[in-house]
Amino acid sequence: MPQPIVVQVVIDKPLAQGFDYLWDAEKLGKLPEIGNVVEVSFAGSRVVGIVIKVSDHSEYDLAKLKSVEQLAPLPAFDPALLRLMNFASHYYIHALGETILPVIPQMWKKAENWEKIPKKLESAEKKIKKNADEPEEGLITQDQLNPNQKNALQDLLSSKNSKNQFRAVLLQGQTGSGKTAVFLNWLASILRDESAQVLLLVPEINLTPQLERRVRAYFPDKKMAVLHSGVSEKKRGIAWYEAMTGSAQIILGTRLAALTPIPNLRAIVVDEEHDASYKQQDGIRYSARDLAIWRAHDQRVPILLSSATPSLETWLAAQSGRYEYIRLDQRAQGASLPRVHLINTRDPQNQFSPGDENAPKEKSLITKTLANAISKSLAENKQSLILINRRGYAPVLSCTACNWLSKCSQCSTYTVMHKAGALGRRSVLSCHHCGLVKSIPQFCSDCGNADLKTLGHGTQKLEDAIEAMWPEARVLRVDTDSSKKSKGAEALFQEIHEGNVDIVVGTQMIAKGHDYQNIGLVAVLDADSRLYSADFRAAERLFAQLVQVAGRAGRSGTQGEAGGDIYIETQYPESPVFQYLLRHDVDGFLAFTASEREEAKLPPYSYQALIHAEGKSLDKAIQFLNQLKASMKNRGMITKELKVYDPVPKPVMRVAGSERAQLLIESANRKALQEALEMIDQELRQDSTGRISKISRIRWLIERDPIAI
Secondary structure, eight states: OOOOOEEEEEESSSOSSOEEEEOOHHHHSSOOOTTOEEEEEETTEEEEEEEEEEESOOSSOGGGOOBOOEEOSSOOOOHHHHHHHHHHHHHTTOOHHHHHGGGSOGGGTOGGGGGGHHHHHHHHHHHHHHGGGOOOOOOOOGGGSOHHHHHHHHHHHSTTOOTTOOEEEEEEEOTTSOHHHHHHHHHHHHTTSTTOEEEEEOSOGGGHHHHHHHHHHHOTTSOEEEESTTSOHHHHHHHHHHHHTTOOSEEEESGGGGGSOOTTEEEEEEETTTOGGGBOOSSSOOBHHHHHHHHHHHHTOEEEEEESSOOHHHHHHHHTTSSEEEEEOSOTTBOOOOEEEEEETTOGGGSOOTTOTTOOSSOOSSOHHHHHHHHHHHHTTOEEEEEOSOOSSBSEEEETTTOOBOBOSSSSSBOEEEOTTTSSSSOEEEOTTTOOEEEOOSSOTTTOOOOEEEESOOHHHHHHHHHHHOTTSOEEEESHHHHHSTTOHHHHHHHHHTTOOSEEEESGGGTSSOOOSSEEEEEEOOGGGGTSOSSTTHHHHHHHHHHHHHTTTTTTOBTTOOOOEEEEEESOTTSHHHHHHHTTOHHHHHHHHHHHHHHHTOTTSSEEEEEEEEESOHHHHHHHHHHHHHHHHHTTOOOSSEEEOOOEEEEEEEETTEEEEEEEEEESOHHHHHHHHHHHHHHHHHTEETTEETTTOOEEEEEESOSOO
16 A cells, blocks of 8 residues: 655644645645645635645544645745745744745635636736837946946955855945945846846835836846736736746845745845835734845845935944945935925914915915925926825814814724815715725714814825915825826826926825936925824934935936935924934934934844734723733743833724734843743633634734834
8 A cells, every 4th residue: 555645734824733634646746845835625615725744644543634635836835935934934923824825926826726827827928028118217337337336336246245155235325326226237247147036125016117117127138027016916926926936037026025935046135125114014024124134144145235224223233244334425426415404383484474475375384484495496497395294185174163073983093084086076084094984074973063174284285285376386296095096106206207297295105216307395294293203213214204205306416416405394403303314414313313222222222022912892902911911920931131011002092993902022132032922922822713812802913023113
């Protein structure tokens, strides 16, 4: 009798263990490999899983084991990717199945379609040949680099870059200094090897099309796989397959691309490495940047982290010599950096007076000083960029008689007013947390008063105000509402690049990475709202955003030309964030922030984790976390080395009807924290089905290295 083949399969469920199945080599057409994608029967339905072990025996009765139903027409996951998944599962305290399976595109998780897939791949190949003449832009060859860029490239290509060697490099450069041209020329040297693959990560979907065109210009003969959530499921499935089989040499994408199977990986670039978008905020809450560094180390390949405002962790690693440090301290074409102007909104001189000749009829949303600067910029035929980090018309609707406010019925936040055309044909109130949309009431639900007023302002209200102040100007609003219409964000950015717009109003979407050529003025309104926050990283994030948005001004200027102007409206011009920005002193700000964090023993001088709890009642969620803390105390887990704070409600306490609380755990020792989290996970799993407590029905989750507390 032939020896039975038993495979252990993990599936996308919060279950720590794998499950044994019999492998019928005759039916499936081949012997099993670790990393095979298969379809199995589980709890009465068919699901897709991954083979993680192959043996000839099982702890269970072989007669009771089910057989693997189907084998996907895919190569097995390569061992390096499985090591990465094992590490991510272990470090982020997440079951292996629910770490690996979400990485697989939907197209490959529908086993009933597996037979049709080869035809889809064939037709996709024909389409690629048809669309080969897509636009390309921004090719800058090695000869065209300025001396600064040539030195940086030389450092990257130096003899230290021997094969099969890990090196982490921070490329820190002023905005507009040409970091992209440097790393694309570096990747060109690696891609001379026909089998080599490279991974290029960007923080947001909006940056992908522009970079995609630049990459195509550098590598017209190389196949590129583009992976982000904005790509259709079919396209993503095909791109992922091309990366996995090694036929795509360039893998370009957002954070989900960091976990793509890339069998011949030779280099990784993380662009805008400081960006918070690299941290996943649901499911397995991984940091794509951190996993990319681990992956580079494990596979002994170089990784380049690029930013004008590096994260404190990366900057300290470069300062201490753990990472190599390459700098670009001048703009690529020699223009000076933008001049920074702080407008103190408490100073009456900056505000319009009723007698002013050009004073708007209603109270102005922008200061007199900024209005004059915009008028001057328009007269010089320069574009202006105005940033306000709040979409919609107004953050709150209010009753003038009884102070009623437009609270969301499902969340502990307010619904935002959106004017007609943004989310529908009529003006509506929308919750940005749960997605609830409702019509605007005709009168106050509490007192019946019909005089309802908007409080505060967002991009739509600002757009209206600017159109009223400069009726001749062409105004464009860029936020997630406007980018959902027409051809999306890419079409809006194209309008700016082509010079069809005079004033751009937008959220942080407009601040990152875009290479605008005719922006003379950048303005930031309501900067203070992000300055004072319970989150200790708020100042670091605001500083990075201000440097990034300032960098959109004066980029096309050549040697000796002025680099444009940035105006920031604030009530607190004396804040260190603004003072360091005045001097364009990124290193000074990071050194100041590091000393503050060290004194307070906050990350990166300590390590943190959050235990999230949510349920129908806040009291139950808090009680659940209090019991966990008491249990940790009883087991002697709370020591000088491991601090556990009291549970508190989350900043947005209720979302979509669920009440949410969190427990913060902190340690100066990464290993001590890891061990504690593994014990917590074990304890909570004993009394839970998946991640839902059997007794209190509280849903819980462990998050390593949170970036928002």
